[in-house]
Amino acid sequence: MRTTQKKVSQESKEITQAPARELWSWAFYDFANSGYTTVVLTTIYSAFFVGVIAADVDSDAPGTATLLWTMAIAAANLIVLISGPILGAIADQRACKKTLLMVSSVVCVIATALLATAGPGQIPLAMALLVLSAIAFASGENFIASFLPEIAPSGKMGRISGYGWSLGYFGGLLTLASCLAYITWASERGDTAADYVPVTLVITAAIFAAAAIPTFLWLRERARPSTGPKPRSYILVGLGRVKTTLSHARQLPDLFRFLICLTIYQSGVATVIVIAAIYAQEVMGFSSQELIILIMVVNFAAAIGAFLFGFAQDRFGSIPSLAAALLVWIAAGLLSFATTTADGFWAAGLLIGAAMGATQAGGRALIGRFTPLERSGEFFGLWGLAARAAAIIGPLSYGIINRLSDGDHRIALLSTLTFFVVGLILLLRVNEADGVAARLQPLQH
Template identity: 30%
Template structure:
């Protein structure tokens, strides 16, 4: 059985015969304990926000309403700038904040604080009307700060709630739950916008603005299970850090980050994986960010593109679960290669796309692998780091995740400038999957997990109250 194959099946013995018992369905899906289901509900809470606020409804609302008086090129420029600001701010502070939460038991409070910031941003978008592009972008930055910040601490909980061998199923199960929630919320919001009369609403912008408020309520309500059911991980340190604990949390965090950089040789396979993820994750992020832009450049109707995005959410539900099961059979790393192979095929087939039907077909392929590759990337990294450093190291993971999709569009822009072909620009994204896959092939998963287990074995609980 390959690396990351999950827990071994339970057995029962009668005489000399040993018979494997099938796992219960919830265990196969990674949702078999209350804290796992509660943790997965935060994916339900936030994936809907990404679908409505970041991917579909708010960008359209911004261009057509809030920035209606601006040239489209100028509106796109400042929208992308605002997105970059929100991503960069979190990327800069994520490792530091993560290391602080490794020293003090505040992963859940930090998650709640950033979630509250994002929920407030979503709710305030309700106030944005025609011409309010500046205040709209400010609220949008708050949403990005809240979402990107909270997910650092959310991901850092995974090594603490998933037992050895469960990481893949728990991570993919949460992604599947997230896709289901996103599909339901996005479909409802689109129906409310397209047919406001069904809800007793007038024509105009009210339905779209109500969808922003609904996302805020959705995000807030479905954060509660995690806060109630998921235990706060107790802080742990190794012997060498005991003397440093007495200082301030910030000083401790900075010292730990410096120590981690000096220990890169020890955690080399986890960091090689981070490099691979930065590259192939950028390809995935680029596909997500430019899909509708590329479709529009080929004349694909907006209705078809939005419909395909909704479909991706629902396709992602069963296939995220299936990727967790696939990892249990062939290993996490091999399963990731399957996903990257499909993405490589999408970029090649996208070069030849001409019709709305082609767009729908490519969306099906993306929906089959998008959740699985992202979930298994998270679980593979979680299995190669010591749990007592999860906040800090998932802070670094968050940096890679936040910048995913930032370099691909730049490469596409360069190719368009040089060739004038949007088709060739999409084909250039294939390089991210090829190079990322080659780097991933250098990761020794078993060795990375062995190092993580040995490091965790040296950790001990941090007693007393830490200022």
């Protein structure tokens, strides 16, 4: 026990914390890309796809539009699930995380703007652009996260990760507020959703592009390229390193236990992100403006939750703090299932926001605490793999259950609640102190 405590106490000496400007530039990427999540995946475009683009097919077979939406999200995440660990290993091999982050950001911005060209009935075009933008967004998430072990001592990863998530939610708020202002103006002059939603996508792309500039100006690439011979195929190198990474499961058991746990509870989080607006529109009867205001409130609660959770995680430990957050998720799910009033759903939204900010920030920070510093890109590739698997399992299960039940969203919601319950049970099997100590040991090949 004393040896473990000594190793844990020495972890903060592993690296020097990056300068404040660089920390803010790292966190500001969360501010930049959060508009994509809130507008495209969560609020405006998800409801627009189901209610306008795919409305005709839904009228013939209830639940089909929601299933198509979740299938597109699942397809994008399946591609990232396959490519994420390989790209992470390649990023470590060539020390090009920042370059790959820039490429993914540019693709996401362009694809988001092009979503404005898909009108009612143009389902294939809308799904293709959605898949492309979601792939680029998720890849960018992997790359920005892999910088965390390089810029923050392990003992401060919780609060620094929390800063990023908290700032990200405010970025989502800014984008939503800009879209709400435009929608209100357009609605007053008689425009319909088919008129104003495309403009909100352009607004979202523009804010993403502008807000990401500090990241590319000031975030440093500290890694150095491999000094060995240039490989014939970086894909083979990536696959080889992924195989090696998986072979370390016995040396890093708590890291891999947590990756399984994260996959389960994140399946519930991923479902809420892409279904919340659809549920509020189809079940609770919210209008476009009400949807945006609801998600703004959720984002504000999430920003506070992420900020406070970062300190709680560093003070009380990641496992107890995450367990508390999952209990809040369970309470929010039960309330959403039981309520039939708008007030009840607003209350559930506040709980969802607080819990979302906590689990998103906490999961990333705990992976950072368990990850060997010299293999950050590789192991954060696995973190991305877990998140992408969750983004396939959760939304697709919701879509299938919703379709089989002829569009009954309340029944589908029960599957989402189950993910949080199982995730909580698995979380209690993870030993944080052992996980942190294991990362300090040299990996055997």
